[in-house]
Structures are given as C-alpha cells and as structure tokens.
Amino acid sequence: MDREQHDRFSVLLHWLMAALLIAQLGLGLWMIELPKDNTGARAWWFNVHKSMGMLLGMLILLRVCWAVVRPRVVPLDMPRGKQLLACGSHRLMYVLMLVAPLSGFLGSVFSPYPIRFFGARLPRLAEPWEGAKEVLSVVHLWAVYSLLFLVALHLIAFVHHQFILKDNLIRRMR
Numbered sequence: 001m002d003r004e005q006h007d008r009f010s011v012l013l014h015w016l017m018a019a020l021l022i023a024q025l026g027l028g029l030w031m032i033e034l035p036k037d038n039t040g041a042r043a044w045w046f047n048v049h050k051s052m053g054m055l056l057g058m059l060i061l062l063r064v065c066w067a068v069v070r071p072r073v074v075p076l077d078m079p080r081g082k083q084l085l086a087c088g089s090h091r092l093m094y095v096l097m098l099v100a101p102l103s104g105f106l107g108s109v110f111s112p113y114p115i116r117f118f119g120a121r122l123p124r125l126a127e128p129w130e131g132a133k134e135v136l137s138v139v140h141l142w143a144v145y146s147l148l149f150l151v152a153l154h155l156i157a158f159v160h161h162q163f164i165l166k167d168n169l170i171r172r173m174r
C-alpha cells in the first residue's frame with residue numbers, strides 16, 4: 001500500500017546526503033581558488049574533496065538501488081503538470097548526483113596526481129591523459145553547477161509548499 005511519508009532509510013539518506021553534498025559543493029568552489037604554492041594546502045583540500053566525493057558516490061549508488069525497491073509514497077495532491085515537474089527534477093537530481101562523482105573520479109584517474117581515499121593511495125588505473133582530463137573537468141563543472149541550480153529550485157519549492165501553500169510538506173521527509 002502507498003504511504004504518506006518516505007520510509008526511514010530514505011529519510012536518513014536524504015538528510016545525510018543533503019548535508020554532505022552542500023558541504024562538498026562549497027568545498028569544491030572554495031578549494032579551486034586556493035593558490036598553487038608550496039604549503040601543500042591546495043593538495044590537502046583536493047584530497048579531502050576527492051575522498052568525500054568518492055564516499056558520496058558510494059552513498060548515491062546505495063540510494064539509487066534503494067529508490068528502485070523501497071515502498072512507494074502517494075504523489076502530492078497537486079495538478080498533474082506540477083507532479084511531473086517535481087518527479088522530473090527529483091530524477092534529474094539523482095542523475096546529477098551520479099554524474100558529479102563519476103566525472104570527478106574519472107577526471108582524477110586521467111590526471112597525473114595519485115588519488116587517495118582518506119589517506120589510502122589507490123592503485124593507478126590509467127596513464128595520465130590530458131585531453132580526457134580536460135573533457136571530464138568540463139563535465140564535472142556542468143554537473144555540479146546544474147546540481148546547485150536544481151538544489152536551489154528544490155529549496156524554493158520547499159519554502160513555497162511549507163510557508164505559502166502551508167501543506168506541511170516536511171512531514172513527508174521526517
């Protein structure tokens with residue numbers, strides 16, 4: 001039977017990933033401005049970003065698998081057009097949450113720098129390839145900016161429901 005609220009595991013993944021993703025987006029935008037000096041600060045923050053990004057990549061794989069098998073929720077009581085818009089933007093966020101870590105990871109595979117996962121150095125999967133690295137950097141950039149845009153729309157929709165329509169939308173994700 002369809003339910004009014006998302007299941008506990010979806011709620012946990014939603015809030016955990018929301019916090020980590022917002023931190024990761026902020027970190028990414030901040031770290032690229034760090035100077036290329038000899039202090040090692042830039043490399044250190046890039047390694048934090050890569051580790052967090054790979055962790056997020058694993059979490060989103062788990063979330064996608066769970067989204068396929070989890071119990072369904074009833075759609076919100078609103079016009080069909082709005083329902084399609086909400087469903088479409090949620091699906092697009094899922095796609096971007098996959099493309100962002102994947103493009104970041106593959107780009108780093110083709111860069112000359114080693115990849116570390118919270119300190120542990122991963123084996124080299126491919127030889128450095130500047131052309132591929134450049135293309136994947138552009139894909140990463142577009143994926144993260146598109147995700148940022150959709151998250152902003154998601155927040156506007158949330159505020160609209162919660163405070164203007166006053167339909168207590170947040171109860172579905174609690």
Ligand code: HEM
Pocket residue numbers: 010014017018019021022067073076086090091093094151154155158169170171172173
């Ligand atoms: C990076 C940040 C976020 C992402 C990527 C995100 C993504 C999503 C996705 C994909 C869904 C669909 C349900 C699911 O499959 O889990 C959803 C539902 C929801 N989100 Fe977010 N979310 C984010 C942040 C937030 C924030 C900050 C709020 C509110 C303050 C919020 C409120 C909600 C609510 C209330 C729902 C339920 C909507 C419904 O059942 O129709 N989200 N979110």
Ligand code: HEM
Pocket residue numbers: 021024025026027028029032046049050051052053054056057097100101102103104105106107108115136137138140141144
């Ligand atoms: C959900 C996961 C991720 C998010 C939201 C994210 C977000 C960002 C943002 C906002 C930037 C700055 C804008 C830009 O120049 O592209 C950035 C840059 C970067 N990210 Fe990520 N990232 C994620 C995962 C990863 C992963 C898994 C890796 C590598 C293992 C990675 C490696 C990089 C690198 C090397 C840069 C510097 C610019 C470049 O060379 O492309 N990211 N990321």
